[in-house]
Amino acid sequence: MSMFIGLGQTIHEEIISLRRELHQFPELSHEETRTTTRIKEELTKAGIPYKDGFATHGVLGIIKGAHPGKTIALRADMDALPIVEKNDHDFVSHKKGVMHACGHDAHTAMLVGAGKLLNTQKDKLSGTILLVFQPAEEDAPIGGAQAMMDEGVFKEYVPDEIYAQHVWPDLPVGTFGVRPGAMMGNSDRFEIRITGSSGHASMPHQTTDAIVIAAQMINSLQTIVSRSTDPLQSAVVTVGKITGGSRYNVIADDVVLEGTVRTYKADVKQTVKARLMQIVEQTASMLGGSACCKYHDGYPATRNNADAAALVAKTVQDAYGEDAQPEILPSMGGEDFGRFLEQYKGAYYWLGTAIPSREVQRPLHDPLFDIDERAIPYGVEMLAELAYQASKEESS
Known part of the structure; x- marks a missing residue:
């Protein structure tokens, strides 16, 4: 029997107001001072x-519930991104060059709302519900999840299960996306520095052109996915930034390539990583230069426990019907929540926030990203109901 479904509307305006306030005053990773203050004010209230x-x-x-039960953690991330907002609504960011372009303002507000609903019914609750407000999710590969665990966030209350939701512009309001196993991918970064020798553009035979090496290297890196990994296993190698050269008629002696590697499985990641390092070294050597690569192991894949994912699906279907839980495919995006799931049983799911008036939905991390705020009551209710259903089950 549901306890919280339908109650999201009772605090809808209050939570929307909080979300909009957080949106107006976004804070980057490790700088979430104002956000933290507001969270503590709301919890105190x-x-x-x-x-x-x-x-x-x-x-x-x-x-703390009045009855014995499990300890269930609910997590929301709360940092913003270094993006110039291009929306024109009346609560745009007041901080130039910083924007909540990934929905963490909504995540934080919805967890506050869920906490308020849960607390009003604590005499009927089992076990203990933990509200985890996490900083620095966007600071890959460092993040904030591991630091919170290292500093004892679960020292006194150890979660039997942990859950998180993320706004998702590809799903309509009133729907949720969840699946067992991989939801999000391994998210790694690399930086390649190529060294050649400079000279006049009219006399290339006296130089080693780092830009030519870079061009050959970028093409060769694409063969990792097409020729070194199983075509039935997902992998992406992207060079997202190139820096090099000083003048149109001077051959560059230094180029830096920065990019990312996305995979789901650990063995595929290791294959891609090994081939990347090999291609970098051998391509530069073949063309007379040298190169070094710094590979940063980032967030692990976000992999849902099958039982926990099944509980999310059942909770959605019982509350909103089978159509509210469409079949989904995983995303190659990275997520710091994966580190929590390496230590604790749990699941990560998507909350539909598509804006019907937009012919093309703007993706996460886009300057025009926004959500349909009608999704907020669904998110609040789902967090509270999921915690209620999970906590009353017998601890394994």
Whole structure:
């Protein structure tokens, strides 16, 4: 039997107001001072005890039910991105060059809302519900999840399960995306520095052109996916930034390539990583230059526990019907929540936020990204209901 479905509307305006306030005052990773203050103010107002200071700006809200049960953690990330907002609504970012372009403002506000609903019914709740407000999710590969765990966020209350939701512009309002296994990918970064020798553009035979090496290297890197990995296993290698050269008629002696590697499986990741390093070294050597590569292992793949994912699906279907849980494919995007799932059973799911008036939905990290705020009651209810359903099950 549902306890919280339908109650999201009772605090709809309040949570929208909080979301818009957070949107107007976004803060980058490791700088979430104002956001943390507002979270603590809201928890205090609701009578929810908390602990703070985890990974500097992290907050842990604690709701103790009146009956024995499991400990369930709900997590929301709260940092913004270094993006210039291009929306024209009346609550655009007041901080130049910083924007909530990934929905963390909504995540934070919805978890506050879920906490408020849960706390009003704590005499009927089982176990303990933890509200985990995480900083620095966007700071890959460092993040904030591992730092929170290292600093003892779960020292006193160890979660039996942990859940998180993320706004998703590819799904309509009122629907949720979840699946067992991979939801998001391994997210790694690399930086390649190519060294040649400079000279006049009219006398290339006296030089080693780092730009030519870079061009050959970029093409060769694409063969990793097409020829070195199983075509039935997903992998992406992207060079996203090239820096090199000083003048149109001077052959460059230094080029830097920066990019990312996305995979789902650990063995595929290792294959891609090994081939990338090999191609970098041998391509530069073949063309008379040299190169070094710094490979940064980033967030692990976000892999849902099958039982936890099934509970999310059942909770959605019981509350909103089978059509509210369409079949989805995983994303190659990275997510710091994967580090929580390496340590604790749980699941990560998507909340549909598509804006019907837009013919083309703007993706996450886009300057025009926004959400349909009618999704907010669904997100609040789902977090609260999921915690209720999970906590009352017998602890394994």
